[in-house]
Amino acid sequence: MLWLQVFVNGLAVGGLYACIAVGFSLVWGVLSVINILHGSLIVLGGYLAFFAHQQWGINPLLFAPVAGAVLFVLGAGVQGLVINHVMARPFLITLLLTFGLNLFLDNSMLALFSADYRKVLLDPPLGVFDLGAIVVPADRIYATVIGLILIGLLALLLRTTQLGRAIIAVRMDRDAAALLGIDVRRTYAIAFGLGAFMAGCAGALLSVIFPISPVASAGYLGKAFVICVLGGLGSIPGAVLGGFALGIIESFGALFLGPEHAMTLAFLLLILLLAVRPSGLLGKRGFA
Amino acid sequence: MSGILLDVQGLEVAYGDVQVVWSADLVVRHGTTTALIGSNGAGKSTLLRALSGLLRPLRGSIVIGGRDLAGASPRDFVDNGIAHVPEGRRLFTGLSVHDNLLLGAYRRQDGKAAIRADLERMYDLFPRLAERRRQDATTMSGGEQQMCAIARGLMAAPRLLLIDELSLGLAPAVVDQLVETLHRVRADGASLLVVEQDVGIALELADHVYIMDQGRTVRNGPSDVIAADSSILAAYMGT
Numbered sequence: 001m002l003w004l005q006v007f008v009n010g011l012a013v014g015g016l017y018a019c020i021a022v023g024f025s026l027v028w029g030v031l032s033v034i035n036i037l038h039g040s041l042i043v044l045g046g047y048l049a050f051f052a053h054q055q056w057g058i059n060p061l062l063f064a065p066v067a068g069a070v071l072f073v074l075g076a077g078v079q080g081l082v083i084n085h086v087m088a089r090p091f092l093i094t095l096l097l098t099f100g101l102n103l104f105l106d107n108s109m110l111a112l113f114s115a116d117y118r119k120v121l122l123d124p125p126l127g128v129f130d131l132g133a134i135v136v137p138a139d140r141i142y143a144t145v146i147g148l149i150l151i152g153l154l155a156l157l158l159r160t161t162q163l164g165r166a167i168i169a170v171r172m173d174r175d176a177a178a179l180l181g182i183d184v185r186r187t188y189a190i191a192f193g194l195g196a197f198m199a200g201c202a203g204a205l206l207s208v209i210f211p212i213s214p215v216a217s218a219g220y221l222g223k224a225f226v227i228c229v230l231g232g233l234g235s236i237p238g239a240v241l242g243g244f245a246l247g248i249i250e251s252f253g254a255l256f257l258g259p260e261h262a263m264t265l266a267f268l269l270l271i272l273l274l275a276v277r278p279s280g281l282l283g284k285r286g287f288a
Numbered sequence: 289m290s291g292i293l294l295d296v297q298g299l300e301v302a303y304g305d306v307q308v309v310w311s312a313d314l315v316v317r318h319g320t321t322t323a324l325i326g327s328n329g330a331g332k333s334t335l336l337r338a339l340s341g342l343l344r345p346l347r348g349s350i351v352i353g354g355r356d357l358a359g360a361s362p363r364d365f366v367d368n369g370i371a372h373v374p375e376g377r378r379l380f381t382g383l384s385v386h387d388n389l390l391l392g393a394y395r396r397q398d399g400k401a402a403i404r405a406d407l408e409r410m411y412d413l414f415p416r417l418a419e420r421r422r423q424d425a426t427t428m429s430g431g432e433q434q435m436c437a438i439a440r441g442l443m444a445a446p447r448l449l450l451i452d453e454l455s456l457g458l459a460p461a462v463v464d465q466l467v468e469t470l471h472r473v474r475a476d477g478a479s480l481l482v483v484e485q486d487v488g489i490a491l492e493l494a495d496h497v498y499i500m501d502q503g504r505t506v507r508n509g510p511s512d513v514i515a516a517d518s519s520i521l522a523a524y525m526g527t
Contacts, residue, residue: 165387166394169380176378179340180444181366181395 018243045203075196392443
């Protein structure tokens with residue numbers, strides 16, 4: 001029964017982890033930019049949800065799309081005004097730029113909000129689902145389900161709209177896309193904005209479970225990276241699979257090695273997977 | 289003689305510091321097929337890339353429908369009725385035939401009904417595409433991919449369709465089929481400018497032929513006149 005409980009604990013955060021990674025995966029896949037800023041965007045989404053709850057009593061779970069929308073505007077602006085200028089440069093330049101932007105945003109948040117951990121305390125608390133043999137915290141289930149719904153909507157957008165097709169076209173062949181009249185820079189800005197949207201949503205959903213602090217951003221970035229490589233880059237199903245895989249791995253890692261080593265096991269498996277199957281479990285060439 | 293659709297005068301084009309096209313003058317008339325032939329490295333594809341905005345010419349004019357588009361963006365060329373089917377097809381991996389065709393209509397503003405009608409027209413022109421509309425476009429045979437690329441270009445509802453290397457790497461039977469379909473496309477009112485390595489195919493396809501040599505358009509004339517003068521082809525094409 002302990003094992004079942006540990007397994008379900010992993011599942012319960014899986015959708016949330018997928019939500020952390022899917023935006024990172026989209027930006028990496030479409031723009032070939034490793035967005036070091038991603039973790040900070042998640043934290044910023046968490047702060048937005050925290051203050052919306054503090055000021056107006058809005059439940060962060062419901063606020064997630066609003067936090068996402070704010071982050072979309074910020075993300076599209078950053079890509080359109082800053083990162084677009086170095087897109088033609090070598091890969092390391094964009095990496096360095098997002099690293100710098102990450103330092104800037106992290107320290108801005110430190111200055112504005114301090115490093116103190118803040119916690120959203122829902123009143124009344126959401127409680128637990130008591131299934132007899134096992135117990136599942138309700139906040140995690142809600143957050144995971146909402147996260148999966150948002151990922152589903154993103155997948156729908158990419159598969160069924162002209163905007164989604166244009167994003168995939170730009171990813172696969174920039175010149176051929178331009179020949180059809182697609183504005184490549186604008187599409188980059190929208191794709192980055194969508195990545196930031198998912199980061200903002202993830203941050204808001206995380207805020208009901210984990211404390212919020214600017215120092216958490218590196219941890220989220222690390223998780224996003226592990227999930228993308230586990231599941232396979234450039235695939236939404238891959239991010240979902242990777243999210244659940246990491247949730248379960250962490251859960252068992254905490255059981256066997258102690259909670260402080262939860263991520264150790266994940267990174268060990270990551271190294272193993274990179275050696276054996278570098279494309280990830282569901283890695284493929286199109287973004288779908 | 290029908291009116292002039294595209295008028296290119298004194299065009300010079302370079303890749304970075306390397307000038308490839310030194311002097312191109314070319315006219316495409318409404319409702320005609322024009323072929324651009326010449327040996328490898330003559331500058332045909334480079335000229336075509338300038339005619340769709342992928343390359344910015346150093347000098348010269350590209351007038352379509354009374355507007356000079358030299359130096360404009362690819363999107364401006366699409367909006368002014370030029371669609372470019374690139375060399376090597378360049379279909380989008382991970383997208384179905386249907387999605388590739390829909391992307392061809394990316395800049396169209398004339399409504400969903402018109403786009404849907406054109407989709408059906410494409411499936412009528414290329415029945416093979418209708419059979420494979422749900423398939424990843426880049427998993428098809430070379431001939432089917434060329435059909436898809438041409439149909440994607442036509443989905444922009446262009447006044448002028450540019451096709452780079454129509455027959456390259458395709459089986460003769462497939463090429464015959466494509467030539468026949470392109471005759472139908474022209475009969476429907478579109479104009480075509482086709483870069484073609486194979487002189488026989490070019491002469492069969494086109495009403496008018498331009499010959500390029502070392503970055504210049506050196507000769508041109510109606511297909512039958514060019515075909516009849518073996519000295520021209522011998523001089524520039526080595527045939």
